[in-house]
Amino acid sequence: MSTIVIKIGGGRGIDPCANMDEVAGLVEDGHRVIVVHGGSHETNVLAEALGHPPKTITSASGRQSRRTDRQTLEIFTMAYCGKVNKAVVERLRTAGVDAVGLSGLDAGIWIGSRKNAIRAVEDGRTVIIRDDLSGRVESVDADFLNLLLDAGRVPVLTPPAGTPDGIAINVDADRAAAATAASIGADELLLLSNVVGVLRDTEDENSCIPQVCSESFGEAEHAAQGRMKNKVQAAREAIERGVSRVVIGSAQGPSAIQRAREGAGTVFAQGALT
Amino acid sequence: MSTIVIKIGGGRGIDPCANMDEVAGLVEDGHRVIVVHGGSHETNVLAEALGHPPKTITSASGRQSRRTDRQTLEIFTMAYCGKVNKAVVERLRTAGVDAVGLSGLDAGIWIGSRKNAIRAVEDGRTVIIRDDLSGRVESVDADFLNLLLDAGRVPVLTPPAGTPDGIAINVDADRAAAATAASIGADELLLLSNVVGVLRDTEDENSCIPQVCSESFGEAEHAAQGRMKNKVQAAREAIERGVSRVVIGSAQGPSAIQRAREGAGTVFAQGALT
Numbered sequence: 001m002s003t004i005v006i007k008i009g010g011g012r013g014i015d016p017c018a019n020m021d022e023v024a025g026l027v028e029d030g031h032r033v034i035v036v037h038g039g040s041h042e043t044n045v046l047a048e049a050l051g052h053p054p055k056t057i058t059s060a061s062g063r064q065s066r067r068t069d070r071q072t073l074e075i076f077t078m079a080y081c082g083k084v085n086k087a088v089v090e091r092l093r094t095a096g097v098d099a100v101g102l103s104g105l106d107a108g109i110w111i112g113s114r115k116n117a118i119r120a121v122e123d124g125r126t127v128i129i130r131d132d133l134s135g136r137v138e139s140v141d142a143d144f145l146n147l148l149l150d151a152g153r154v155p156v157l158t159p160p161a162g163t164p165d166g167i168a169i170n171v172d173a174d175r176a177a178a179a180t181a182a183s184i185g186a187d188e189l190l191l192l193s194n195v196v197g198v199l200r201d202t203e204d205e206n207s208c209i210p211q212v213c214s215e216s217f218g219e220a221e222h223a224a225q226g227r228m229k230n231k232v233q234a235a236r237e238a239i240e241r242g243v244s245r246v247v248i249g250s251a252q253g254p255s256a257i258q259r260a261r262e263g264a265g266t267v268f269a270q271g272a273l274t
Numbered sequence: 275m276s277t278i279v280i281k282i283g284g285g286r287g288i289d290p291c292a293n294m295d296e297v298a299g300l301v302e303d304g305h306r307v308i309v310v311h312g313g314s315h316e317t318n319v320l321a322e323a324l325g326h327p328p329k330t331i332t333s334a335s336g337r338q339s340r341r342t343d344r345q346t347l348e349i350f351t352m353a354y355c356g357k358v359n360k361a362v363v364e365r366l367r368t369a370g371v372d373a374v375g376l377s378g379l380d381a382g383i384w385i386g387s388r389k390n391a392i393r394a395v396e397d398g399r400t401v402i403i404r405d406d407l408s409g410r411v412e413s414v415d416a417d418f419l420n421l422l423l424d425a426g427r428v429p430v431l432t433p434p435a436g437t438p439d440g441i442a443i444n445v446d447a448d449r450a451a452a453a454t455a456a457s458i459g460a461d462e463l464l465l466l467s468n469v470v471g472v473l474r475d476t477e478d479e480n481s482c483i484p485q486v487c488s489e490s491f492g493e494a495e496h497a498a499q500g501r502m503k504n505k506v507q508a509a510r511e512a513i514e515r516g517v518s519r520v521v522i523g524s525a526q527g528p529s530a531i532q533r534a535r536e537g538a539g540t541v542f543a544q545g546a547l548t
Contacts, residue, residue, distance in 0.1 A: 046352075049324055074357055078320075081375075082356025083348055086434070086442060089379055093440030100381040101355075105363055107374035107427055147425060151418070153381055160360070166367030168360060 002187040003032040007177035008251050009193030010038025010084060011227075017091040019192070022257040023154070024095035032149050034184070035099075035156045036177040037088055039080035040066070046083075047075050057120045057129065063229055068133045068170040073160065076170060077103070080158045088156050100148060101156040104137065105168050107144050110161035110176055112137040114169050135169040137161050137176045140183035149184075178234035182241035189238045190260045191231050192251035197266035198224055198232060212268045220266065235268045244270045276461040277306040281451035282525050283467030284312025284358060285501075291365040293466070296531040297428070298369035306423050308458070309373075309430045310451040311362055313354035314340070320357075321349050331394045331403065337503055342407045342444040347434065350444060351377070354432045362430050374422060375430040378411065379442050381418050384435035384450055386411040388443050409443040411435050411450045414457035423458075452508035456515035463512045464534045465505050466525035471540035472498055472506060486542045494540065509542045518544045 006023060008016035016037045026033050043066075044054045052075060055067035068076065085101040092099035104110025114135040117128050148155050159176065160168040174191055181189040197208035198220050212220045217236065224232040228248075235246040249265025250256055259265075280297060282290035290311045300307050317340075318328045326349060329341035342350065359375040366373035378384025388409040391402050422429050434442040435450065448465055455463040471482035472494050486494045491510065498506040502522075509520040523539025524530055533539075 074361075077360040078352040078356035080356070081360055082352035082354070086351040086355050086377060086379060087348075089377075090436070090440060090442045093379065093382070093436055095440075098382060100376065102374065102376070102380070103360060103363075105360060105367065106376070108367070108372060144425070147421070151421065162364070162367055166364060166369075168364045 001030045001032070003184060004188045004190070005034045005036060005177055005181040005184075005186045006190045006257060007036040007174060007192065008038070010040045010042060010080070010173070011194045012041045013194045014041070014251050016084065016088050016251070019251055019257055020088060020091040021095055022255065023092065024097050026257070027097050027154055033154055034145065034149075034180060035088065035154065036173055036180060037084055037156065037158050038173045039076075039084040039158065042083055043076050043079040046079050047072065050075060057118060057132070060119050060121060060126065064226060065134060065172075066170060067129070069131060070133065073133045073168060073170065077160060077168070080160070085156060085158050092154060092156065097154050098152055099154045099156050101158075103158055104161035104171065104176060107141060108162060109141050109144060109157065110137045110171065110179070111139045111164055112161045112169060112171055114163050114167065133167070133169050135161065135163065135171055137171050137179045140179050142183040145180070145184055172230050172234070174231045174234040175237060178238040178243070181238050181243045185242065187244050188261065189235075189243050189246045190257065191234060191246065191248045192256060192260060193231070194250070194252065195228065196250045196264075197248050198228060209266050210263075212266060239268050239270055242270075275304045275306065277458060278462045278464070279308045279310060279451055279455040279458075279460045280464045280531060281310040281448060281466065282312070284314045284316060284354070284447070285468045286315045287468050288315070288525050290358065290362050290525070293525055293531055294362060294365040295369055296529065297366065298371050300531070301371050301428055307428055308419065308423075308454060309362065309428065310447055310454065311358055311430065311432050312447045313358040313432065316357055317350050317353040320353050321346065324349060331392060331406070334393050334395060334400065338500060339408060339446075340444060341403070343405060344407065347407045347442060347444065351434060351442070354434070359430060359432050366428060366430065371428050372426055373428045373430050375432075377432055378435035378445065378450060381415060382436060383415050383418060383431065384411045384445065384453070385413045385415075385438055386435045386443060386445055388437050388441065407441070407443050409435065409437065409445055411445050411453045414453050416457040419454070419458055446504050446508070448505045448508040449511060452512040452517070452520075455512050455517045459516065461518050462535065463509075463517050463520045464531065465508060465520065465522045466530060466534060467505070468524070468526065469502065470524045470538075471522050472502060483540050484537070486540060513542050513544055516544070
């Protein structure tokens, strides 16, 4: 029996509920499973509907993230913790799984520091943003997650995380899933979304890099564009912290989880990197 | 040290976050505390903003409840579980309390049956509503709540509950709080909202019934109008199931919890009813 962390993205076209029957099967087979999900598309839709349209911050290095002011954080928690999390929990419970939905803020599951000042590029100019409520997960309360798992519960986790002082912060869910997998000593981490893997050419779905080893890590990092940069970094962090196997793959189709576990997508393996 | 369930209403003019410093004080003093909160006003605001305005069902006996179709349930979870719950958890965590926010659906904390057919009165005619996603809490997983409390966590609970089959249902949060208090053997249940207590005359805040004993229970039930009917019923259910003391009082003002514990509002006491 394995311990598996399954992260389902929240991008357009992905419904994490659709993957929950497969999760139920894994739980039934006796695996210890933690589900992590995103909610970015639902957040964008809600933000537009509420007249506070989403904004993206582009860092000097070209990495993109959501501009998270206080109002955005409220919309964010409504979409991630309210709409998506409870829908996923409901779907798991109707499939007979004793799911418990939690944000990383709850019980201090995900603790991280807030970015004090973000250097961002706006219209070619560098600006400093000081009030952004975002950061990065630095520690995971594995004891609490194990308490739930030992009691037969399946945690369904989603951002936000919290600072040590208790402030809610938007964090990247892929890297949070990686930190979670590492902290509980997971055997596998699946990062599933609306892309089939790390592509050499983002225009060509047939250019997926099948396996990443120490020689090809640089290639994967170089090939990754946009959101994929975070996934590759998450994979690296998980592997470096002892997770045996990470797969970046597609969440779409009826057996998406099984296919990813069988190696569809881009596979990062512990041995291959060292 | 007492076990105290504190329910803060979600009506207009109530911000449950404002009561959390007092909750932190109780936790610091060593009490076992569970917070339950509503979110009806936030749900109404969000429903209006999203173009799906709230509707009320009036039963033949005059009791009012929210019409909860599937879209309303989504809006409901966004407001209750997303916006209000995470705001309350954040406020508690910034006050040093190890809060964990959960809906009653999560981990099967609140299980109840869905109303199959609701007889409602619309424009003087009786209609049957069959697709409403609402019901009543019938069992509480006290073991899970005690697991959290024993681990030093403070549960922050909110609707929806779940059916035995795992479907999310809208439930009355006052009666859910009463069921919670009874199941964990709480010493006190506080039902705090934007009213000062059970009023003999709803137009006169000075007509608050101070104490309810067996002789005056009928009077309290008769006097209660609208939402207050549920609170009085919740108080009766808690007292009948062994909770020593229930106070229906105001959530407003800097020491609202302390004042309610000292008897401000309408006090239902175990001894006085028998």
